[in-house]
Amino acid sequence: MTAVLKPTLARCLWVAPAFAALAILITVAARSIFGMTPVLQESTLLTVAYIAGGIGFIVGIGGFDYWFTWMKGGELDPNDHSQHGARSWGDYFKFNTDHKVIGIQYIVFTFIMFLVGGMFAEVFRSELARPGQQVLTDQQYSGLISQHGVIMIFVFMVPVFAGIGNYVIPLMIGAADMAFPRLNALSFWLLPVAAFTLLSSFMFGSFDGGWTGYPTLSEQSGYGMTLYQLGIQLAGASSIATAVNFLVTIITMRAPGMTLFRMPLLVWANLATSALVVAATPFIAGAQFMAMFDREMGTHFFTVAGGGDTLVYQHIFWFYSHPAVYIMILPGFGIISEVIATHARKPVFGYRAVAFSSAGIAILGFAVWAHHMFASGMEPWLRVPIMLSTLLIAIPTGIKIFSWLGTMWGGVLRMTTANLFAIGFIFTFVIGGLSGVMLAVVPFDVSITNSYFIVAHFHYVLFGGSIMTIYAGFYHWFPKVTGRMYNEVVGRWHFWITFVAMNITFFPMHYQGLVGMPRRVADYAPEFAWSNMVISLAAFVLGASTLIFVYNMIHSARHGKKAGANPWGGLTLEWLLSSPPPIFNFPATPRVIGGPYRYGEEGAKHAIVPEVEPATVETTV
Amino acid sequence: MKTIKVLPLALLGTAVGIVISLVLIFTRTLPVQASAEANDIDNLYIFFLGFSGIIFGIVVLFLLVAVYRFRARPNDEREGDNVHGITWLEVVWTVIPFVIVVLCAIGGLIVLRSGDVEAQARTKGQQIHVLGYQFGWKYAYLNQDIDLKDQPTLVLPVNEPVIFELESNDVIHSFWVPAWRMQMNATPGQVNETSTTPTKIGTFEIVCAYLCGVGHTNMNSALPGSIIPKVQVVSKSDFDAWVTKQKAEAAKAAESSSAQTTTGSAG
Ligand code: HEM
Ligand SMILES: [Cu+2]
Ligand SMILES: [Cu+2]
Numbered sequence: 001m002t003a004v005l006k007p008t009l010a011r012c013l014w015v016a017p018a019f020a021a022l023a024i025l026i027t028v029a030a031r032s033i034f035g036m037t038p039v040l041q042e043s044t045l046l047t048v049a050y051i052a053g054g055i056g057f058i059v060g061i062g063g064f065d066y067w068f069t070w071m072k073g074g075e076l077d078p079n080d081h082s083q084h085g086a087r088s089w090g091d092y093f094k095f096n097t098d099h100k101v102i103g104i105q106y107i108v109f110t111f112i113m114f115l116v117g118g119m120f121a122e123v124f125r126s127e128l129a130r131p132g133q134q135v136l137t138d139q140q141y142s143g144l145i146s147q148h149g150v151i152m153i154f155v156f157m158v159p160v161f162a163g164i165g166n167y168v169i170p171l172m173i174g175a176a177d178m179a180f181p182r183l184n185a186l187s188f189w190l191l192p193v194a195a196f197t198l199l200s201s202f203m204f205g206s207f208d209g210g211w212t213g214y215p216t217l218s219e220q221s222g223y224g225m226t227l228y229q230l231g232i233q234l235a236g237a238s239s240i241a242t243a244v245n246f247l248v249t250i251i252t253m254r255a256p257g258m259t260l261f262r263m264p265l266l267v268w269a270n271l272a273t274s275a276l277v278v279a280a281t282p283f284i285a286g287a288q289f290m291a292m293f294d295r296e297m298g299t300h301f302f303t304v305a306g307g308g309d310t311l312v313y314q315h316i317f318w319f320y321s322h323p324a325v326y327i328m329i330l331p332g333f334g335i336i337s338e339v340i341a342t343h344a345r346k347p348v349f350g351y352r353a354v355a356f357s358s359a360g361i362a363i364l365g366f367a368v369w370a371h372h373m374f375a376s377g378m379e380p381w382l383r384v385p386i387m388l389s390t391l392l393i394a395i396p397t398g399i400k401i402f403s404w405l406g407t408m409w410g411g412v413l414r415m416t417t418a419n420l421f422a423i424g425f426i427f428t429f430v431i432g433g434l435s436g437v438m439l440a441v442v443p444f445d446v447s448i449t450n451s452y453f454i455v456a457h458f459h460y461v462l463f464g465g466s467i468m469t470i471y472a473g474f475y476h477w478f479p480k481v482t483g484r485m486y487n488e489v490v491g492r493w494h495f496w497i498t499f500v501a502m503n504i505t506f507f508p509m510h511y512q513g514l515v516g517m518p519r520r521v522a523d524y525a526p527e528f529a530w531s532n533m534v535i536s537l538a539a540f541v542l543g544a545s546t547l548i549f550v551y552n553m554i555h556s557a558r559h560g561k562k563a564g565a566n567p568w569g570g571l572t573l574e575w576l577l578s579s580p581p582p583i584f585n586f587p588a589t590p591r592v593i594g595g596p597y598r599y600g601e602e603g604a605k606h607a608i609v610p611e612v613e614p615a616t617v618e619t620t621v
Numbered sequence: 622m623k624t625i626k627v628l629p630l631a632l633l634g635t636a637v638g639i640v641i642s643l644v645l646i647f648t649r650t651l652p653v654q655a656s657a658e659a660n661d662i663d664n665l666y667i668f669f670l671g672f673s674g675i676i677f678g679i680v681v682l683f684l685l686v687a688v689y690r691f692r693a694r695p696n697d698e699r700e701g702d703n704v705h706g707i708t709w710l711e712v713v714w715t716v717i718p719f720v721i722v723v724l725c726a727i728g729g730l731i732v733l734r735s736g737d738v739e740a741q742a743r744t745k746g747q748q749i750h751v752l753g754y755q756f757g758w759k760y761a762y763l764n765q766d767i768d769l770k771d772q773p774t775l776v777l778p779v780n781e782p783v784i785f786e787l788e789s790n791d792v793i794h795s796f797w798v799p800a801w802r803m804q805m806n807a808t809p810g811q812v813n814e815t816s817t818t819p820t821k822i823g824t825f826e827i828v829c830a831y832l833c834g835v836g837h838t839n840m841n842s843a844l845p846g847s848i849i850p851k852v853q854v855v856s857k858s859d860f861d862a863w864v865t866k867q868k869a870e871a872a873k874a875a876e877s878s879s880a881q882t883t884t885g886s887a888g
Contacts, residue, residue, distance in 0.1 A: 131845075138835040210832050216809055217792040217834060304810035310793065311808065344691070346701030350711045375795060375804045377787070377813030387729055391722040398718040399711070401680065406710070408687040409627075411701030415692055423684060430680050434673040437722065441729035443736055444669070447662050447802035450795055450830035514666075516652055516799035518841065520832040525843035600703035 007062020007095050019056025020049040043223050047296055050230055054193040062095040063186045084181070085583035095189065097181035099170045100581065102188050104481065106163025107474075109188075110156045113195055115546065117151035120144045122543050124522075129536035131529050133522055141522035142208035143224070147198070149211025150228060154235040155195045157466055158324070161331035162187070162242045164473050165270045167481065169246065171574035171581060172264050174255025174590040174607065179248040187241040194234035201227035210520055212317060215291060215302035215310045229292040236285045239327075243277035246270050255573070255607065257592035262606075264572045264596040265354055269334025272358040276323045276330070276365060284320035287313055314376055318369040326365045328462065330358055332469030333400055336422050339472045340404050342570045343419035344411030347597035350403045357396030364393045374445045383442045390440035397433055401426060411599075416568075417491030421472035424499045428464025432457060435510065453513025459506040471498070471549070478553070479567045483579040484560030490552040497545040504538035571606040572596050587611060630686060631679060638678025645670040655821035655854070656801035657739060661732045663802075668728055672721050739782075740816045746782030749775070753787065753794035753807030756836030757849060758827065767867045774850040775827070777819055778860035784816040794840070795831035798852060804830055824851040 003010040027048050031039045058064065062083075070076055085091070085098045092105055124144045127135040136144065166184065170177055178184045201207055201224035209217045209225065218225050250271050254263070263271075290301035291313065300306030302313045333354075341348045348354060367389040370382050404426060413419065435457040439445045448454075471494075478486050508531045513519075517528050524532065566575040573590060574581070590609040598604035646667050654660055693699070748763040760775050761768045763786075777783055787796055787807040797804040798817075805815035827849055829840030842849040855863065 133838075138838055141838075142832065142835070214793055217832065220792065220834065308810075310810060344701055345693075345699070347703060347705045349704065350706040353706070353711055353715075376806050377808050377811055383733070384730065387733075388726055391726050394722055395715065395718045399715055402714040403711075405680065405683050405687065406706075408691065409683070410704060411687075411691050412693045412697055412699045413688060413691045414697075415688070423688060426684055427681060430677055434669075434676065437725060438666070438669045438673075441665060441669075441725055441732075443658070443662050443729060443732040443802075444665050446804055447799075449804060450797070511650055514649075514651055516797075516826060516828060516843065518797065518828050518830040521838040521841065523838045523844060525826075525841070526845065527843075597705075598703070600700040 007060070007065055009061065009093055011062075012057050012060030015060035016053045016056035019059070020053035023048040023052030043226065043296060046223060047226055047230070047292075050197060050227065054190075054197065054234065057193050058186065058189055061189050063182075063189055065095075066182055081584075083185075084177075095185050097177070097185050098583065099166050099178045099181070099184060100481075102184050103163050103165075103167025105188050106159055106166055106191070109191060109195075110160040110163060113151055114156040114160070115550075116199070117148050117156060118543055118546060120148040120151070122540060124148070125536040125539040127522055128524070128532050130533065131524060131526055136522060138522055139205065139208065142210075142520070143202070143206030145520055146207050146210050146213075146228070147202075150198055150207075150231070151195070152462075153211060153324070153328070154232055155191060155198065157328045157462065158235070158239055159191055159242075160470055161270075161273070161328070162239065162246075164335070164470070164477070165246060165266075165331060166242075168477060168574060169267055169270060170249065170253070171577065171585060172267055172572050173250060173253060173258055174573050174586060174592065175249060175253040176585050178245050179253055180245050183241055184245050187238045187245070190234050190238035190241075194231045194238065197227050197234060198231035201225075201231075212321075213288075213291070214317075215294065215308075215313050216304055218291060219295060219303055226292055226295055229288040229295070232288045233285050233292075236281045236288075239277055240281045240285075243274035243281075246274040247278065250274075255590045255592050257607070261352065261355070262592055262595050263355075264334075265337035265348060265351070265358075266331070266334035268355040269330045269337075269358050272362040273327055273330045276327055276362045280320045280323035280327070280366070283316050284324075287316040287320070290316075311376060311378060314373055315369070315378070318372045319366075322369040322372065323362075323365045325458075325461070326361055328466050329469075330361065332425075332466045332473075333358065335469045335473040335476070336404060336425060337407075338570075338572070339418050339422040339476045340407050341597045341599065342476070342568050343414045343416055343422070344408050345414070345569070345599045346407055346411035347595070347599055348403065349406030349409075350399070351595070351597065353399050354403050357399045360396040361393060364389060364396070368393055371440060371445070374442050375449050387440055387442050391437065394433060394437050394440070401430060401433070414568075416475065417486070417488055417495055418472050418475035420492065420495045421468050421475065424495065425465065425468035425472065428460055428468060428499075428502065431507075432460030432462075432464055435460065448513050450519055451513035452509040452517045452519055455519050456506050456509035456513060459502075459509070463502050463506065471495075474549075474553070476568070477574075478556070479563035480574055480579045480581070482557045482560070483563055484556055484558075485563050485567060486552050486556040486560060490548060494545055494548040494552060497541065497548065501538045501542035501545060505535055505542055508535055571598060571604075573607050573609070576607065576609045630682065634679035634682040635675055636678075637682055638675030640674075641678050642671045642674025645674050652799040653821065653823075653825075654800070654802075655819060655823070655825055656798075656803065657818040657820055658732075658736055659800070659802045659820075661735060665728050665732055669725075672724070676721075739818065740784075743782035743784050743816045743818070746784060746816075746818070747777060748784045748786070749777075750786045750788070751796055751807060753789040753791075753796065753829070753833075755791050755834050756829075756840045758794075758796070762864075765864055765868075767864065767871065769867075772848050772850060775852045776860065776863050777852065777854050778857045779819055779822050779854050781857070782816060782818045784814065787813045787815070792833045793831050794829050794833045797828040797830040798825055799828065800825040806831060819854040822854050822856060824853050827852050 024045050027045060028039055083097050086101045124141055204223035207224040207228035208221055213228055250267055293299040294301055294303050300308040302308040302310050337348050370386040371390045512528055512531055517524050563579050565578050586609055588610040590607050592607040594606055596606050651663055750761040750763055752759040757772050759770055760773055787805050789807040789809045794807040795804055796807055801817045803817045805813050826843040839847055840849055841847055842851040
């Protein structure tokens with residue numbers, strides 16, 4: 001019985017509905033007092049219920065307990081670690097402040113969302129397998145592609161990197177935890193709320209304007225569109241809070257001796273990414289607030305009939321969403337640097353160039369947003385500067401690719417599954433980068449924008465890019481997280497099937513777009529029949545290959561060979577700890593004495609972890 | 622002992638890349654070129670395929686050779702070379718992409734500029750107001766005084782400039798004619814201009830490229846049962862005949878409707 005009073009999911013089950021009900025009551029009361037008709041305005045009541053219910057969920061899980069106690073003037077023990085670390089698997093379902101627990105919560109939750117988003121894709125690929133419409137209505141089709149995009153971007157791709165960063169970064173910089181552990185936990189628990197908000201919109205016919213949700217179509221949509229706007233704000237809030245946390249952690253909590261240029265490149269990449277998130281995400285939150293006010297409060301930011309401007313939405317949207325594509329790849333670049341250096345037994349080639357190119361991408365990334373709008377009817381003078389800046393951003397991207405090749409060259413390449421994914425990533429990402437350069441060139445872009453060529457481009461960079469890096473990272477740190485080895489044979493099958501199927505799925509889309517197949521359509525001209533059939537079949541194989549991965553992870557986590565502290569012979573700090581690492585990370589503050597990639601140097605070390613009695617709690621706070 | 626000559630390999634990569642480029646270029650599939658701009662844009666695309674194939678060839682060759690040459694044997698405990706970078710090499714691979722993107726920029730600017738110049742010269746041609754709506758297009762020939770309604774066919778004379786003024790009265794649509802390599806959004810609340818010169822007689826697809834609601838899929842003249850008529854480009858004389866016929870029909874319709882309103886108000 002006490003479970004419903006303690007901070008648990010059981011408490012959420014009554015607190016969240018209670019908050020929602022209270023909000024509805026207050027709203028109804030206010031509406032009748034002020035004589036607003038109808039008093040029971042359905043969309044208004046739903047919106048306040050969703051917002052209050054979301055807050056209620058966080059309250060229920062215990063997100064505010066510490067602050068409530070503080071406000072009440074209650075007893076607070078700064079050394080109270082009762083919410084830190086997982087001692088049983090039940091702790092993963094609770095509010096926990098340990099960055100390692102939060103990292104796993106993030107990774108598992110977002111990966112489930114990846115499976116959900118992937119299922120949507122399989123459903124609409126079965127519609128597209130044959131000409132004509134057999135499986136879905138137009139409305140359902142638009143709903144599914146919109147959900148697919150939004151779930152993949154906002155509750156998988158962006159937060160999964162936050163999850164990997166959460167687990168690895170404090171270890172890599174020799175910190176005991178993130179700078180703001182409670183904020184960290186709060187950021188994670190916002191995600192299920194965001195996902196619930198987005199997915200539950202199916203009850204109201206889903207949102208159906210694509211992942212971009214442009215007005216004025218969004219004004220016509222059913223109530224699901226408001227939930228899209230709300231869901232993105234929630235995911236955005238989570239992502240901003242995490243980025244602030246990363247920034248403060250990386251800047252202030254590095255172990256003694258870890259200068260900026262001794263930081264592993266994953267840390268550099270996350271530093272650049274977090275700066276991007278903090279600066280860019282408020283724009284999408286703002287755009288969604290305004291669009292939501294238009295729908296629910298009768299404002300006219302974007303409603304043309306009321307004097308608003310739809311083009312403004314596009315500018316604000318892409319001012320976030322272009323940086324967002326780098327938010328979804330920069331941390332992946334960081335992973336690739338770690339994986340290739342470790343498995344090639346060689347220092348990263350051109351460390352500073354790789355680090356600075358992340359920073360360069362982050363800065364330039366703010367000057368290219370309008371390349372998504374070449375055919376939007378925007379100010380014509382903007383085309384040329386945006387074309388030039390977009391072309392320029394390809395250079396730091398190229399530098400990274402060549403640096404990874406240089407890292408492999410003259411190394412001793414251990415062909416682990418992690419390394420296979422890193423190498424496969426280079427192959428596929430180059431294709432996506434090259435089509436990106438083509439799209440930067442205005443006259444060419446205008447001739448095929450909004451076609452399947454665009455779909456091909458961004459799946460090459462997001463699946464062939466980001467997802468390959470995510471898999472590489474999962475395999476690389478799996479032994480560290482679970483203390484066991486994954487199965488290499490199964491891993492290799494996973495790699496090859498994924499790699500081949502993804503190329504067959506996405507490569508033909510270039511041709512479809514060039515010949516004239518628009519995106520976001522449920523049916524197509526007969527000439528595209530066979531190519532779509534091939535794509536759909538490959539997409540089903542691609543989906544199935546994910547299950548191999550899930551099997552490998554679950555089975556190996558329980559029955560895999562014991563891994564030991566450092567199965568790959570990595571030099572960075574996380575490999576100096578046991579696998580899985582102790583609850584409070586380092587027994588004593590580590591000291592960094594050299595660069596992170598001193599492979600091939602006789603007996604070289606990156607850092608030293610002194611062996612001090614682990615019971616000295618002071619040093620771990 | 623690990624040294625593999627990098628320069629010959631780069632040359633080999635270039636050769637492989639050129640083969641890939643040529644394959645891509647000769648197997649390229651594009652819609653017919655039916656406008657004055659199409660050729661320029663396709664040439665840009667061929668240039669893209671050219672350098673893309675070469676870069677891809679070089680990267681993949683180095684990747685494969687590295688995997689083949691430097692892979693660890695079983696129980697291989699060796700470490701890699703302790704090399705942290707080679708400055709001249711890094712400069713080279715920064716400069717080469719830079720040169721490529723500069724070439725892209727130059728190519729893009731030339732094509733963009735010539736398109737703009739042509740667009741500016743198109744002050745005299747057909748001026749068409751295109752209204753996008755859910756779900757179809759309406760056309761008004763501004764300098765012919767023709768106003769077409771109810772899923773009309775867009776008929777245009779060959780080799781004469783056309784200026785489109787796009788507008789929408791509901792949501793964003795996008796007017797795409799792949800054979801002309803031309804696309805522009807029809808956005809509510811503003812007039813977007815674009816133009817072209819059709820150079821081929823025939824019928825061409827009109828595709829709505831921006832998601833505009835439940836009828837979006839069908840706003841594509843290439844679909845078998847589509848309600849959207851394809852654009853018809855005809856000879857000048859056919860066009861003149863068509864214009865005369867449209868005007869006559871419009872006059873007749875105006876007459877009968879004004880007759881109706883008169884009887885209506887009389888009754
Ligand atoms: C070499 C660097 C890149 C360049 C020059 C580039 C350029 C472009 C351009 C010009 C477009 C607009 C196409 C259009 O809508 O007409 C585009 C679309 C897109 N790019 Fe890239 N891109 C690059 C890399 C990336 C990366 C690394 C990602 C993500 C990981 C990415 C994700 C996307 C997405 C998601 C879209 C489509 C958005 C939509 O309309 O739904 N791109 N890219
Ligand atoms: Cu972009
Ligand atoms: Cu449309």
